[in-house]
């Protein structure tokens with residue numbers, strides 16, 4: 047079977063045919079860098095990470111562009127998210143941007159998300175956004191107001207609403223219509239905004255000092271790095287309207303060509319059915335989650351639901367996933383351990399057929415619109431087979447163990463990123479840490495027994511510095527991690 051994807055634009059599953067055979071050009075809307083990323087961001091970017099990894103596994107040469115929004119993303123109140131944060135912290139806006147851009151990449155690296163090939167910043171592409179806005183004005187798709195704002199005229203683009211399945215009447219009907227001064231239609235959106243002198247991020251433009259609207263950055267940067275038409279546009283489903291819809295309108299009105307051929311949008315991460323978001327305060331940062339959970343277990347949790355569906359977060363669900371992941375790793379460890387002393391020769395070579403069957407089923411699942419949950423199911427099925435083989439008492443030759451390891455490495459490692467090559471999972475690390483702490487507790491008890499209280503206190507204090515709290519009880523000393 048060939049790769050099929052559910053195209054949000056046409057609302058149907060289609061055969062995936064890139065513009066240039068063997069190559070995929072893909073754009074995904076990136077984060078607005080004004081705070082630490084939370085698990086909702088992890089859901090989106092792990093999902094696209096696996097899509098990119100699988101495309102590469104299939105042999106495609108992928109150019110993956112994901113922008114950094116560092117200007118122009120306004121709150122409903124009209125405030126710029128980054129400027130608001132900069133004001134609150136008395137920082138330069140670019141200090142805020144640097145801090146949270148680094149934080150974002152740190153989190154993504156920790157989650158094993160392969161970095162995009164290009165991570166363009168909106169503030170670094172203002173000339174492109176101005177050129178595009180100028181082109182839209184020349185083609186009468188945009189107009190300049192007296193204040194120096196530039197709006198896209200949605201009535202000039204009859205297909206406006208095609209991604210979100212709405213038409214202009216529906217968009218405006220029933221809603222409070224508030225037409226800003228100089229704006230012709232309630233659904234018209236800003237390509238450029240004039241800046242007051244005190245506004246901290248502003249540039250020269252043919253319409254005076256100002257800054258770009260949020261939507262135009264993605265159109266401009268996608269065109270710059272991927273061309274006027276490219277293969278896949280991704281993002282979170284919640285940005286389908288107005289953001290993605292506006293991108294399509296700007297780009298297609300200007301070029302007269304399709305913008306992206308396939309639209310792949312991800313479902314949200316929810317908490318009790320409500321989207322996790324900064325503004326609702328129901329969020330867990332990736333950094334906090336990684337203090338408790340193994341990154342691979344977090345990926346497994348995210349991938350346990352289809353990319354286009356929501357996944358509901360709870361501590362119980364994550365704990366269950368962590369145990370599920372430990373089970374998966376149990377078989378992987380056993381294979382690696384058995385391999386060390388396995389004999390050469392083709393004992394149990396018949397298992398190759400089992401591996402082939404599971405590889406084929408895995409590919410069939412991923413070819414069906416990147417169905418990672420089904421692919422993970424295949425890995426668990428394989429685990430059962432591997433456990434049965436390893437516990438059968440049969441002699442197993444090294445070549446077949448190598449083949450099993452290869453399957454884990456390629457499917458569980460390269461594609462899904464849930465099986466690490468190095469065994470560094472919590473079990474081992476935690477066990478080692480536990481052993482070291484207990485050893486120090488014994489040394490402290492010995493010091494106290496010989497009345498060397500200075501040494502005993504030193505051990506206790508050093509442990510406290512490391513966040514290890516000791517509690518002396520009648521039956522011995524226990525410890526707690528802070």
Ligand SMILES: [Zn+2]
Pocket residue numbers: 074075076264281289
């Ligand atoms: Zn975007």
